[in-house]
Amino acid sequence: MDLIAGSPWLGHGSGGFDARYMDVQADWLAANPGSRYAVLADNVRHPLNEWLLLAVDYGVLGVCVAIGAVVLTVAYARRHPSASSGTGLNVIACAGVFSLFSYPLLYPFTWLLLMMAVVVVFGHALSHHARALYVMLLIVLPVCGVGLCRNLELALELREVQGKAMLGLSERMMPRYERLYQKLKGDARFLYNYAVEQYEAGRYRPALNTARECGSLVSCYDLCLLEGDIRSALKDYGGADSCYNRAHWMVPSRFVPLYERFNVAIERGDTVSAHCLAGEILAKPVKVRSLETDEIIDDVGKRALGRADIMQGE
Template identity: 35%
Template sequence: MKTKPLKCTMIKNIYTMLYGGLIFACAFPSMNMFYDRWNTPKWLCTLFLTGLLAVCTAILGHNRKKTSDFSRFSVWSEAATMIVILECLYALMFLFKYPTTWRIGIAGTFDNPAGLAFFLCALLPFISGMALRFLKDNGKRNIYITVALLAGTTVVLTHSRTGILCLVAYILMALKDYGKISIRPTWKTIIPAIAFTGFSILFFKPESTSGRMFILEQTWELICKRPWSGYGTGGFDREYMNQQAEFFKQHPESPVTMLADETGHPLNEFAYLWVEHGIGAPLVLLLSWAGLWHVLRKRKDISSQIGSYTLIPLLLFALFSYPFKYPLAWIAVGWCVSIAGKTYFKAFSRRKSLRALATFCLASIGIGIGTYLAHALPQEKEWGHVAREALKGKGREMMPRYARLYPHFSHNPEFLYNYTAELFQAGQTEKAWHTAQVCRKQWSKYNLELLTGDICRELRKDEEAVCHYRQAAYMCPVRFAPLEGLYYAYRNIGDTIRTDSIAQFIQQKK
């Protein structure tokens, strides 16, 4: 009789470690061994843990006569609490070590403060839910309340306005669900309160707000040109900076010229999907969110209630940031789907044939992920290594290794740009020009136009260089580098009038 509880405890411990590892992977620290040292480690580790979790679930689920709820709230919440403590302590230690980071907001193990804010906001409901679960156990309840306050304080220290808005939404929702009847707000007060808070915090960073509004305006211009079909995968990267350049061609005196910079995302997931795939994509995202919200809010069990709270940061950050850039957003969606479909999954697993099919699918997913990582991980490490060596002045020696990586990364514009730059530095100018043309079909970026202009000038294609420098100047009018390139290109052409004009313009800007 003792073996059964022991086996259940062992399985619970296995899943606590797997969930803890999965959440830790979503916040994995930066690693210099990769070219993208911030996000690549997070995604690779998350994929590895996801595959391991799928295989373990397939094995344990197949061997047990009775199905277990492997998405149990307590197991997931305990794992989330441990990782949140580590992340908050790391972020705060970094703040104490480098106090000047207070001005821009702390980022912890993420590439920017918004990433840390989203990570903590997405996991905060699980910690608060555990505090509610242990209402009669003062010791445990106080521990979870302390961790929740630590996470909330860290969110405020990120200076993320969306994170602060998310905290306000949590407080209002908690009052509605768990507050005294006399003070419980209704939806008629909650929604306007969140909207008013969101509008108010826009004034804390007026320049950032102006920049965001400009980006959305130009994104809307792109949408209006292809509202139904969009521009396809990678369409935003291909089209946005050209649209921004077109705006500044027509409005050279616009006050937003001082705010213009390279942009890779409209800071709104719905707008991003609309540009890429047409109107259907953001509608599917919104309806999926609403459907999950409706299913989870109807239920009264704690897993479903906390799942509905987890959907709040997904929506708010999707409106004002790019949460799906981070693996935790996808993990949170998966967890909410598993909770929403828990009843159906249990009914599905009662039939042996369907259970065997589910086991096969999970095992296949795990093996598939493992196969992908076995191929992708060495390539990512190699790219990071050759890029670091090239920066040390060994660019010529790294060219054969770059060439071997090219087939694997031929559809990755960041790699193509990096390869183009190193080819140019290594003196392989003609090959750099051809690689730049391939990259420009996937990317429209200020730095790429500037680099292509330098390559063309080296090849004595000065007229073509002028076109690229002009485009770069229109993309980011506040930058000096394109003006310098234009000066030398016009001088090579022999256009003394424009050469003198550019020189005077640079002098005036200084």
């Protein structure tokens, strides 16, 4: 609701929820540190409600257009009833109700069903323009086919490059990543992967620039951790601590951001902050026990105890 209130009429544009929600969640949880919702928070990429997503991205105007289209379809079906128009309306109703609790519009199959439902409902009107529709299909389908083939080619090349990079060939894959960047720089998932591989290849400055570019398209926990890692590698400990702290407030139940802040404090020689962070980690309740969490707790416990012994000796 805060996001909708920020731009109620026209929304934040396509991808607005992805680009802004996690920042709003982090701000709210940081302002309410004792909230019972802190342990439930996670890395949210969809509001689990297509109508809310529509309101965030396209505002009240977008919601009104969608509702208007549904009302127009129902009104036409009532004026021109047919044996199959009821089935078409049922499909639209099911998709509308399902959209209140999940993300059915992320699946191409849902769009296919909705298109078929609309064709069934408006079959009477469309029959008067059959020839024009056939001509349009003859033009549109080949264009769409070419686009799909091109996207498939890019996806296959990216998969191959990612596979080789994961085998330790990040540096050798950089020229191919640079070529793909020219075609996929508007894709947040590609930019995140590109920044990761630049970081793995030791190209920290370009990795930071790519991570920032990705941050203009999406706000998420993993991206904050990645930027923190890059800044830490650049010895920008203040910036790294800020990124890890942002990740912590995005998903307060996780241990990794606090652990990375603890490591940064030790690197900086800030024993006071390291001691405070160690206490916070060791006192933190475990939401889901895992090997990684146990290793973090054990490591922090040993290192904090060792530093306490040193300080006592001094």
